[in-house]
Amino acid sequence: MAAERVPPRLLSGLLALAVLLLLVGSAAAGRVTLPLLAAMGEIAAGQSTPGSIILLELRLPRALLGGLVGASLGLAGAAMQGLLRNPLAEPGVVGVSGLAALGAVVAFYTGLSARFAYALPLGGIAGAFAAVALLYALAGRRGGLLSLVLAGMALNSLAGALTALALNLSPNPYASFEIVFWLMGSLADRSLFMVALAAPPMLLGWLLLARAGPALDALSLGEDTARSLGFDLGRVRLRIIMATALAVGAAVAVAGVIGFVGLVVPHLLRPLVGHRPGRLLLPSALGGALLVLAADIAIRLLATGPELKLGVLTALLGAPFFLWLVVRLRGEEG
Template sequence: MYRRPDTRRAILIPLLAVAATLMLLGSFLVGPAAISLTRLWSALLGSGDPVATAILFDLRLPRAILGLAVGGMLGLAGAVLQGYLRNPLAEPSVLGASNAAALGAVGALYFGFSDLHVLVLPLMAIGGSIVALASLFALAGRSQSPLSLILAGIALSTLAGAGISLALNLSPNPFAAMEITTWLLGSLENRSIEHVWLAVPCVVLGSGLLLLDGRSLDALSLGEDSAQALGVNLRRTRIRLLLGISIGVGGAVAVSGSIGFVGLIVPHLIRPLTDRSPSAILLPSFLAGAVLLTGADTGVRLIPTNNELKLGIVTAFLGVPVFLAHLLKERRVW
């Protein structure tokens, strides 16, 4: 029997794309220095005054691009993991990717390697994520069960968290500890175009790998045996998903620091607007994550404080009540 398409679902992606564009524009306009839309437009066309051009291209453009890329990657990773592990509480930190990347960055700060070049810290963060991926394969072995991945990921995440705590405890001076703590709180402040060139390729590659497996995630929702009967190669699927999360999340966390709750709450916000199949929420979760993080990053610049609030704090305050509200509303229908 013919069923009329759900108009709400059909316009979801275009609406999210428009929202992301508006958030990008808002990120250009908001900052300590008030710059009109006309001056910004002139700067974009290459005919603006030097001050507006410097503020736009050196400060606000990199920050806006990173907000979209990092938020999108975290939202997509959360949607993929919740579908693959069949666990509504799954997010990138479940597999240890976020904490391992954070540990790599903390190592760069602790040993002073970050002073050598601006890219040393993010590169070490990506290296930490890759090491975690290799360790995850070693711990999980040949098992195809998501439970083995969860347990191995929890072990790696706990170990990475202990390493971070050890670095803070043994920090040679309070200034180093403060620098590490500040980075762990998460922020896009003072990011440059070099950070964009590092993070965006990682996010593009990681997102591409994750978006390839939408049909496999749908099949896995029926269980491993049913998925294999439908022709899904579980080992190859797992390799692609873990590589995508490791590369994408590693690159994102490398430039933004630890930002929580985006990967957890975004899929829950998107799922009621779709048919609830894992593949249907992947691209919308990427766009919604981009909107959420860019909006939060713009919001921290509007709050009148002596020091700009860290983005990880804002997303936590936003995420907890939203997640609890959806948990109470949909606890029977996930």
């Protein structure tokens, strides 16, 4: 039985409330008990105490990045599924995630990350913009969806091969170990500067994707219908790809590769918005933030010795969902 449609404002309001609660929970969660209100009062009073330092330098950046990264992945996933008209699409399909990760790996491999603290996120953002330039060169503004997907597959293969090459040729085994751990995805030990660095490109990407809602609704009726309604599909594709590069590239640059969020969240929420791609954008952003924050809180509370990487947990949750989704879609086609 299909899920009943929920009024968009009610759905977004409930999701926003849940995200707010999890932001507070993320700031409070950890192996060290932190009196949150007292620590906030100490920060407001300008006092440097263990509680205020833990909150300001560890917990708060982690909570903020969890919300930002999750929202970017969820929103970009909904936009890519609407653009490609495929519920199995996700931000990595156009190669942005892979090249953003490669940019950060280059910063590790060349030693820039050791000499310059913020070479890692800057390298990831540079890789995301390189993905946009290469996609535009390969698929072109007037290229169709097939050209776009094939170009994205080529870029993903290239990024994977070059990342493997960097690991293989790395002269320092400890650097290789660090690269592998970073690729697993994590929000641990991030700073407020990284929040400030990643937030502007993410917010710009969100704005561009939000403006694409009417075009995505028109595309759901077919390309010919979208053109007849006055939409320039080449411009729409370019806007969505650039916005995805900004949002997802910045997310990968500061948190590593966190998979399946952009696939799972839009698919779960789509029935609640009447299967309209434009209406799915905001709920998917909030749902992505909700999922990443919840997963990050869970790994801090799990007694696993060394902290489980966030990307590992989302993969453990997302891979079975992906397989179930493929089986269900095959059943519907049959």
